[in-house]
Amino acid sequence: MVRASSWFGWILSLQVALFWCWGTPPAAAFTPEQQLVLQAWRTINQAYYDDSFNHQNWWLTRDRTLKQQIPTEEAAYQAITKMIASLDEPFTRLLRPEQYRSLQVNTAGELSGVGLQIGVKAGSKSIEVIAPIAGSPAAMAGILPRDIIVEIDATPTSELTLDTAAAKMRGATGTNVSLIVQTSDQSPREVILIRQKIELNPVTAKLHTENGRKIGYLRLAQFSAKAAQELGENITKLKQQGATGYILDLRNNPGGLVQAGVEIARQWLNEGTIVYTVDRRGAIDEIDATGTALTDAPLAVLVNEGTASASEILAGALQDNGRATLIGTKTFGKGLIQSLFDLPNGSGLAVTVAKYETPNHHDIHKLGITPDRVVPNSEITLESAATAEDTQYLAAVKELGNNS
Structure with missing residues (x-):
């Protein structure tokens, strides 16, 4: 009886092995177009933050896709796009060569x-x-x-x-x-x-005198590769000019490079957690301040519904650590982290690999950050920002006066 059972198990194992071999050819047998699809699938399989892949069998999606006719590179791109669409998550996406180059240029400034x-x-x-x-x-x-x-x-x-x-x-x-x-x-x-x-000139800096007090006004438009360096240089310059408080304007800042947001948070914080990232295994990675703050002067931060992504990381870090008072309206609520991965022929993938949480473990995604003082938006032009017409700016000036 034991012998018969062993033979049955061996035959069943052989059938499973043969099915796998017949159903999916070895990697060497794939065409270049299929290899492109396979590399995209493998990248998402290893990096994507949701290990349920939108509650689907991701291996089955792979096999179904590779069994299609993929005669050209364009057909491969279409197959990858369709495969990614099944995740129903807009930030994970294929970047064709021209799109990938454009994205790399944008983050460069x-x-x-x-x-x-x-x-x-x-x-x-x-x-x-x-x-x-x-x-x-x-x-x-x-x-x-x-x-x-x-x-x-x-x-x-x-x-x-x-x-x-x-x-x-x-x-x-x-x-x-x-x-x-x-x-x-x-x-x-x-x-x-x-x-x-x-x-993209990421930083605008001016020294304002309000009610006899010198205030450094810093507007940060986007988190590009040069944003942290420029902001740091301007904080130092305003400090030398006698600034005793600062207003950091993150309104309509859609984000950009997360690392730039972390570096800028370190320019304001000497200690404490800046952000937590949570991956698909639930593992939490903590990013901390490094004792490199450029000033400990009072700080107010302006935010609105256009404050998103890396801007929300920075705003959340400063709020939860008690370093700044947030003033304005609720932020956008984009709390997913994308990493870029190269594919052959100059294309790439943007893959959502984790989500953010603020130091107090507030989930940013779709929820945003509520400021400490809610002040409705005033209808102003860019030229009117940080003037007597800007009610949010005036509220920040008042807040700094209360902290003097």
């Missing part, structure tokens, strides 16, 4: 197009404005955070991915692009923008 940072609205597939870049054609046209982009050059955005929507708004300097934009429950309106090459 340059941007071409209309100056919009966009995302996918939670619970829908609508393309939503995270924030316009200060001074860009989009900002000058009055496009606001949370606006919905309904159409781009007569193409409904419901038919576009996040990256193809961004690509359609980019183009040669001086050319036009037509957007249908909807603000809240208002009727959609057409906005025609002229594309420009936008230099």
Whole structure:
């Protein structure tokens, strides 16, 4: 009886092994196009933050995809895009070579197009404005955070991915692009923008005198590769000019490089946790201050619904550690971390690998950060920021006066 059972088990094992071999050829048998798909699948399999892969059998998705006809590189890109779409999570995405190059240029501090940072609205597939870049054609046209982009050059955005929507708004300097934009429950309106090459100067710094007190005003537009260095240099310069308090303006800052946010937090904090990251295993990684603060002067931070991602990491770190008072309106709520991975032929993947939590373990994603003092947005232009017309700025000045 034991012998018969052993033979049965051996035959069953052989059948399973043969099925695996016949169903999925060895890696060496794949075409270059299939290898591209396989590398994308493997990268997501190893790095993606949700190990249920949106409650699906990710291995079965792999096998079904590889059994398709994938005769060209374009067909491979389409297969990868379809595979990623099954995750139903907009921030994990394929970046074709031109998109990957553009993203790398943007984080280096340059941007071409209309100056919009966009995302996918939670619970829908609508393309939503995270924030316009200060001074860009989009900002000058009055496009606001949370606006919905309904159409781009007569193409409904419901038919576009996040990256193809961004690509359609980019183009040669001086050319036009037509957007249908909807603000809240208002009727959609057409906005025609002229594309420009936008230099992202991440830091604006000025010394203000308010009620006899010297205040260093710092506006941070985006977390680019040079943001931390520039901000640090300006903090030091304002300190030398006699600043006894600071206002850090993160309004309409859509984020950027997480590492830049961490480095900037360390310029304000001597000790304490800056942020926790939580991966798919529930493992928590703690990123701390390193005793490198440039000043201990009182600090107020301005935030609004366009404050997102790395901006929220910085704001949360300063709030939870009691280092700053947050003033303004609730932040955007993008608390997922993406890493970039190279693929062959210059393409890449942006993969969500973890989520953020503030030092007090507040989950940022879809929830945002509520400021210590809620002050509604005032209808101001970029030129009016940090003036007597800016009620949030005036509230920050008052807060610093209370802390003197």
